[in-house]
Amino acid sequence: MTQALTERTTRELRDRTEMLLRGLGAVPPEPGSLPARTPITGGELASLPPSSIIDVDLAIGAADRAFREWRSVPAPQRAALVRRLAALLTEHQDELAELVTLEAGKITAEARGEVQEMIDICEFAIGLSRQLYGRTMPSERPGHRLMETWHPLGVVGVISAFNFPVAVWAWNTALALVCGDTVVWKPSETTPLTALACHTLLRRAAMEVGADPEVHQLIQGAAEVGTRLVDDPRVALVSATGSVRMGRTVAPRVAARFGRCLLELGGNNAAIVTPSADLDLAARAIVFAAAGTAGQRCTTMRRLIVHTSVVGPLLDRVAAAYRQLRVGNPLDEGVLVGPLINSQGYLGMQSALRRALEDGGELVCGGERVEGFGEDAFYVRPALVRMPAQTAVVREETFAPILYAMTYNDLDAAIELHNGVPQGLSSSLFTQDQREAERFLAADGSDCGIANINIGTSGAEIGGAFGGEKETGGGRESGSDSWKAYMRRATNTVNYSTELPLAQGIRFE
Template sequence: MAIDIKQVLKNLGIDQVNQGVSSGTKWFDTAGDTTASYSPIDGELIGKVKNATWDDYEKLITKAQKAFVIWRKVPAPIRGEVIRQIGLELRKHKDDLGALVSYEMGKIFQEGKGEVQEMIDICDFAVGQSRLINGVSLQSERVDHRLFEQYQPLGVVGIVTSFNFPVAVWAWNTALAAIAGDVVIWKPSSKTPLSAIATQKLIQKVLKENDVPEGVFNLIVAKSSVMGDQFLNDHRIPLMSVTGSSAVGKRVGEIVGKRLGKTILELGGNNAVIITPSADIPMALSSTVFGTVGTAGQRCTSTRRIIIHESIYEEVKEKLVNAYHKIKDRVGSPLDEKFLVGPLIDQGSVINFLNAVKRVQEEGGKILFGGEKLTGKGFESGNYVMPCIAEAENHYSIVQEETFAPIVYLIKYAGDIYDAIAIQNDVPQGLSSCCFTLNVREAEIFVSSAGSDCGIANVNVGTSGAEIGGAFGGEKETGGGRESGSDAWKVYMRRQTSTVNYGTALPLAQGIKFDF
């Protein structure tokens, strides 16, 4: 199926020059400069955006604060109904928004549509959660007293998203924040602003039809020099949700922590697959190939390391290299369904990839496949590389880092599952992990307290991709935050303990006597 990008842009309301500030129901002209968004696929100009100034932000957060006073009083199920309708609107435009995500970010069209499906799924989840925001009734030690806990709306939530999931991560946060009674200010990646603008335009219809107060769903496109540290340091925002590198997360944690604000940090991953002698090797290979080359290695959950037992190492290595040979001719425009691997987001990412290939060899590693920049017909944008497999050791400095590109390191282990887990855990990051084994003891050890130290630990399921039903996030330098499903909604609310005395006496806790 050929994708007509011009028609897609028209369907989504993307103009040649687009405003970068929206309060949900209104768009505002800005005094900021104009920047352009180019596709990493073919280097073509997609559209331009007028960036916001700090004055624009001040106007927007004032609207957000006023909207919160109204929105927090709206019953949660009614807030959920708005999210339900947003999910329906996304369903109508799934192909168009998925195509724009693909064209602006570079992931294949199937993944672009999958990202929109994540948005739809979290809307469905949030609708149900809007009727299940609960607390707990406790037993008071005092006669005629009721002791209970409940959750209250928090306030303005700042959301900073990354280019690799330009719309889904916004939805993970916004759907839950909105049903919790919060309002949001979304600052999207400057590399993918048009996907954010298209999303904001899609939800505008729903917001108007439901008389949602202006200022509940806010978008602001601005340079980091304008809305970087100042945004993070704003005391009017009790919660900042930021997706980015570990280095960015440390900066965010420092600034927000200094003002005692709350954070959700979704940062770097150095995700490993363990393949034991009892593994279903065809299954492991199938899953791992997607984990390594899907989204051209630009997922926080992409597989970075494959830890293989020495008894099957040569077999797995040979089969993995053969699998890569099959995708060798499947690198190309992600809008063409015959291709499975698209471009990196920009030249900086290409340079980082090539530097990683060079460094692993300098440290003693061996390149088994790929590792070069692709040129020629179809690769004119200069953002395409051939996915790389390298033999390495876990202690190499480059292996200890996250390279946001399709390079994977094969690491051999001897001994038992504990030895493999020790290697897996011996990196600063702790996002996603998996173990391929048909041995129930190995499987249970892997997900036990003595097993993986990551926020996500899978058995016979790869590192990449997660259902929205479970809380998403990692440990160590991955940040420790949680988004999406399970009870992640609680972080968007303030926890409150209350006591009600419905008796005629006033006893103090712990039996304290204080008569005067």
């Protein structure tokens, strides 16, 4: 693509972005020093002024004041706001999905799927608003009732990453709102426009149902903005999604002020393929999990541990599929792999491939840059690398489409290899042997927060709690009982007798 053609395409995308923002009710921002670039061409879609430290303080203060009223609104009434947000997301699904594609580079199907996740978590949260259950426990003292109740926690700070620019925000925000919390959102500085659109829709929903729009605040900018949010004692919970390096910074700062953290950090996800596996099914699952979103998911499959008896046929299938994957403009029909987010992603991928080859790896296919999209756009073919061992580079997370394949002979050794990385997010086992499946799911099997049988490592549903162990951070978002992270628990004892017996039979007379 010539420079002139790249510039013309960027202008067209810029005009389209402005049209989408207006259609979503968001006034295009005034120019500022925070650029919003599209990975499709590498050009600038818009720029906007970043939040100042004063802006951050004002946003937290507004959220804190709104919390004083919002916490007393009955939870089913709070759900009215989330219900209206879900309706607006459904109405504008196509426009918001296209904005995700323009700003994050996802193919259309994945972008629409991400917006659908937002709608799904809103529906989950609406039902949850009538199920914030506590327990009643038997008291050892006669004439006493012992129980627990759950109360709104406070201001929730949400820090999200570029690869899921809207879904992760919705996971946190929908649950936080029905739990009675208010939200201050700091999105990735790489995807400020999708954040502006979502913030606008939520504010509109609040006004339409008579809720206080101040329950949600948006701050934009780089690290110093996030640091101010993390350090503020008015922020009861910081839910941060990003790299392990980011988590190592956030966690001690929040702990220093005795705040709460919910961390969703790195993943280095693997699949074990056993001799009994359905290889055609496994290959399809592996290709999507490893190449989808150009390898830029925290649940991307990065390691493949295959029994020696089936490694040849399986890698032949995966390599054949890789060679057929259409890499290109994510707005084009039939494209399955879009661009990397920026040059740093590309350089990181090339560095990892060089290290893998230096460690004795064999490049089966892929890894090269796809030209023709301009010098500032970074499209690559997903890489399949056969490794002799799990070397240092394999144990690291490279946020790009590299799949390292290794072999095993004994399932116990395969599980040990699988668990032998610092991260612990998602995992898979492909087998038709029930014993092997149960072994993988047992306490001494996969050490990840997500363990799957005969599906890939990505594509989690909102009904189950999402998160991982070890350097992944230990947080849980979305479904199951993850709502408890957004609330505080109180243990209550009610004495309805005329006596005052003490616990443990103590007498004090």
